[in-house]
Amino acid sequence: MIDLHSHSNLSDGTDAPAELVRKAYAAGVRILALTDHDCTDGLAEAESAAAELRGMEVVPGVELSCLYGQQEIHILGYFLDPTEPTLQSRLVELREARLTRADRMLDKLDTIGIRLNRDRVREIAGQGSFGRPHIARALMEVGQVGSISEAFDRYLTSGKPAYVERMRLEVPEAITLIRRAGGAASIAHPLDYEDLDLPELLQAAAAVGLAGLEAHYGRYRGDQIDRLVALAESYNLVPTGGSDYHGVNKQGEGVALGDADVPIGSLTRLRARRDAAR
Ligand code: AMP
Ligand code: FE
Ligand code: FE
Numbered sequence: 001m002i003d004l005h006s007h008s009n010l011s012d013g014t015d016a017p018a019e020l021v022r023k024a025y026a027a028g029v030r031i032l033a034l035t036d037h038d039c040t041d042g043l044a045e046a047e048s049a050a051a052e053l054r055g056m057e058v059v060p061g062v063e064l065s066c067l068y069g070q071q072e073i074h075i076l077g078y079f080l081d082p083t084e085p086t087l088q089s090r091l092v093e094l095r096e097a098r099l100t101r102a103d104r105m106l107d108k109l110d111t112i113g114i115r116l117n118r119d120r121v122r123e124i125a126g127q128g129s130f131g132r133p134h135i136a137r138a139l140m141e142v143g144q145v146g147s148i149s150e151a152f153d154r155y156l157t158s159g160k161p162a163y164v165e166r167m168r169l170e171v172p173e174a175i176t177l178i179r180r181a182g183g184a185a186s187i188a189h190p191l192d193y194e195d196l197d198l199p200e201l202l203q204a205a206a207a208v209g210l211a212g213l214e215a216h217y218g219r220y221r222g223d224q225i226d227r228l229v230a231l232a233e234s235y236n237l238v239p240t241g242g243s244d245y246h247g248v249n250k251q252g253e254g255v256a257l258g259d260a261d262v263p264i265g266s267l268t269r270l271r272a273r274r275d276a277a278r
């Protein structure tokens with residue numbers, strides 16, 4: 001089984017990278033991409049954990065937060081060299097901006113009378129990319145909400161009292177960064193964007209070297225996947241896929257490790273695209 005989309009506790013997942021790799025293996029996954037938000041710091045640990053497991057492979061990845069017009073878009077990068085300096089310096093900037101934004105979100109919660117302990121919030125977030133799910137967990141801990149999704153619905157999504165925008169890369173820059181680091185770029189969960197002309201984005205992104213479109217996403221139905229595969233092919237993009245596993249930070253249907261039916265051809269084609277671009 002292949003799963004090309006997962007998060008560790010270096011972003012907003014809850015498993016350490018080695019733990020994530022072992023859980024994936026136990027679930028029958030043999031090729032796992034670790035795609036933390038704006039962070040590649042978990043890759044080394046994931047790769048050494050995979051080296052201990054027979055027939056297990058980790059694809060080095062990332063999920064970049066981007067902006068296309070007013071719409072936030074996530075772009076996945078695969079097979080990238082995490083030591084590439086331009087990529088790393090942008091990732092560091094994105095993560096620093098996430099911390100500043102976290103402070104502003106906590107300030108906003110303060111003003112509506114919800115005082116979270118900042119050290120505790122930092123502790124929940126750990127070393128990697130700070131994200132709203134960490135604030136959601138802190139809200140749960142103090143009993144302000146009963147679930148992560150309630151925290152989002154009441155406080156953390158756009159238009160709600162604690163929401164603050166954060167730094168995002170423009171789509172062409174994100175694709176260029178991934179390519180410069182030797183990687184292949186794919187548009188993540190393409191049906192999750194409300195305000196988007198998808199064909200227009202694909203046209204623009206293909207022109208700067210987009211390689212894939214995430215069609216086999218764990219939460220999508222068969223007919224949605226079929227439509228996305230056809231769309232990918234019509235733009236000469238490789239249909240990629242994965243579960244978008246986040247540990248206990250994301251629950252429901254289709255988000256367990258291996259909860260996506262990704263054909264092996266996706267990976268070989270993606271690799272070929274990357275090699276051709278070199
Ligand atoms: P951030 O990166 O800080 O903007 O937080 C976005 C992350 O929060 C996403 O990657 C998801 O993991 C999670 N998320 C976004 N919306 C929701 C929601 N409505 N319920 C639960 N988790 C969400
Ligand atoms: Fe996430
Ligand atoms: Fe995403």
Ligand code: ZN
Nearest residue numbers: 005007063244
């Ligand atoms: Zn993701």
